[in-house]
Amino acid sequence: MATAPHEQWSSRATFILAAMGSAIGLGNIWRFPFVTGENGGGAFVLLYLGFIVFLGVPALIAMVMIGRRGQNSPIYATRALAVAEGRSKNWALVGWLTVIAAYLVLTFFSVIASFSFEYMLKSFEGAFHNYTPERSKAAYDALLASPYRLSILHGVFMGLTVIIVARGIKGGIEKATAFLMPGLFLILIGLVLYGLIAGDGMAAITFLFAPDFSKITPKVILEAMGQAMFTLSVGGSGMIAYGAYLAKEISITRSVAIIAAADTAVALLAGLMIFPIVFASGLEPSEGAGLIFVTLPIAFGQMPGGDIVGVAFFVLLLFAALSTSIAMSQPVVAWLEERFGLNRVWGSIWTGALAWVIGLLTVFSFNILSDFHPFSFIPRFAEMTIFLVLNDFISNIALPFSAFCLVIFAGWIMSTRSSAEELNMDSKLAFSIWHMLVRFVIPATLIGIFLMTFLS
Numbered sequence: 001m002a003t004a005p006h007e008q009w010s011s012r013a014t015f016i017l018a019a020m021g022s023a024i025g026l027g028n029i030w031r032f033p034f035v036t037g038e039n040g041g042g043a044f045v046l047l048y049l050g051f052i053v054f055l056g057v058p059a060l061i062a063m064v065m066i067g068r069r070g071q072n073s074p075i076y077a078t079r080a081l082a083v084a085e086g087r088s089k090n091w092a093l094v095g096w097l098t099v100i101a102a103y104l105v106l107t108f109f110s111v112i113a114s115f116s117f118e119y120m121l122k123s124f125e126g127a128f129h130n131y132t133p134e135r136s137k138a139a140y141d142a143l144l145a146s147p148y149r150l151s152i153l154h155g156v157f158m159g160l161t162v163i164i165v166a167r168g169i170k171g172g173i174e175k176a177t178a179f180l181m182p183g184l185f186l187i188l189i190g191l192v193l194y195g196l197i198a199g200d201g202m203a204a205i206t207f208l209f210a211p212d213f214s215k216i217t218p219k220v221i222l223e224a225m226g227q228a229m230f231t232l233s234v235g236g237s238g239m240i241a242y243g244a245y246l247a248k249e250i251s252i253t254r255s256v257a258i259i260a261a262a263d264t265a266v267a268l269l270a271g272l273m274i275f276p277i278v279f280a281s282g283l284e285p286s287e288g289a290g291l292i293f294v295t296l297p298i299a300f301g302q303m304p305g306g307d308i309v310g311v312a313f314f315v316l317l318l319f320a321a322l323s324t325s326i327a328m329s330q331p332v333v334a335w336l337e338e339r340f341g342l343n344r345v346w347g348s349i350w351t352g353a354l355a356w357v358i359g360l361l362t363v364f365s366f367n368i369l370s371d372f373h374p375f376s377f378i379p380r381f382a383e384m385t386i387f388l389v390l391n392d393f394i395s396n397i398a399l400p401f402s403a404f405c406l407v408i409f410a411g412w413i414m415s416t417r418s419s420a421e422e423l424n425m426d427s428k429l430a431f432s433i434w435h436m437l438v439r440f441v442i443p444a445t446l447i448g449i450f451l452m453t454f455l456s
Helices: 012-023 026-038 042-070 074-084 089-124 133-144 147-166 168-198 201-209 218-232 238-243 252-280 291-302 306-340 344-365 386-413 416-423 428-455
Strands: none
Touching: 012 168, 012 238, 012 252, 012 306, 026 042, 026 089, 026 218, 026 252, 026 291, 026 306, 042 074, 042 201, 042 218, 042 238, 042 252, 042 386, 042 416, 042 428, 074 089, 074 238, 074 306, 074 386, 089 133, 089 147, 089 238, 089 291, 089 306, 089 344, 089 386, 133 147, 133 291, 147 306, 147 344, 168 201, 168 252, 168 291, 168 306, 201 252, 218 252, 218 386, 218 428, 238 306, 252 291, 252 416, 291 306, 306 344, 344 386, 386 428, 416 428
16 A cells, blocks of 8 residues: 555554543543443443453554555555455445545534533532532523533534544644543542542442342343444444554554553443432432433532532543544545635534534534434434434444444455565464454344344
């Protein structure tokens, strides 16, 4: 393949931090606790961990490999690789699928991420003092009921995303993630310790790690797979785009192992941070999408120095979300540069502006369109708002299907020689296991879960 036409990461460490930023964000700290709560706790967590190891990690290796081998945006990378292997250029549709799936995630993810602004300000003002579960829930509901305020917050978040993406790899993404990821870990560990000591730590540990296998249903299996995909950004385009900037001498498999381990650790820590407070406060773990914004303010209002910790947490949560939104925006910006010759600034502006406009549908689904169920004629989506449809469809259908196409591409379209050369694993056995997983095990697993879920 040709030499990369893009910037490259300064080092393996900066790539890992940026890729961790892509994976670690609201998918771990916001989404993992609430889907775990809705799906019964320990049994869901066990399934989730299994999917991370046997599906998420091999698929993530394939994505980074495709990006580095293709040396372009996901769309052009998949096209170039297919042509190089003597296959149809129409395999670029796989790249398109990943870009569209990730971009749709960005349009609703960014709305939830923008809540961090509101809660950062509330914490700075000391609004969480003496918060009860009832007051916390009322404050969250009041925010959702204001389309004007949500639209502005969403616009500010997308504006920050545009600014960072426009500055490029070294000038924007590397500098942001190098500072923010270590800080997020420190704050998170501090909050976990507080939750376990001041909350009902034993109830939380039991809920998360003592599986009740009677709670496993086809829906729970699908949700666990969807969360594994969502949290590792598998099936999206960010990791392929980041792989295009990765130097040849850096080990993909070792880097992905570190990224996956860190991502999983953050998700589990988020559960240990939130659920002790949930049980100690008499809240239901199945609270739903607002779980983190209802429970954490209670803790911040009660703990010594809670205002400062609250501000720090929501600032870091905001930037963890930004690092993910950057990864979702980057492939679109790269494609606009390659296809239309737009400079990076204008590509970033157009990408962010369209995401803001589409995201208004999610904003309105919390208030003026809260009674609108766009797919009421489909039983699965009958009672869902626009936001819930997007969340369910992208996480549990689009991303897994995109991942299916990617592993088919990596396992069957790319030659064994090309994959082995790019991955350069230390052990032939390790490569053989990975190749078997992406060629047979992962596709068969995805097909089986889809059939079991939609035919049940």
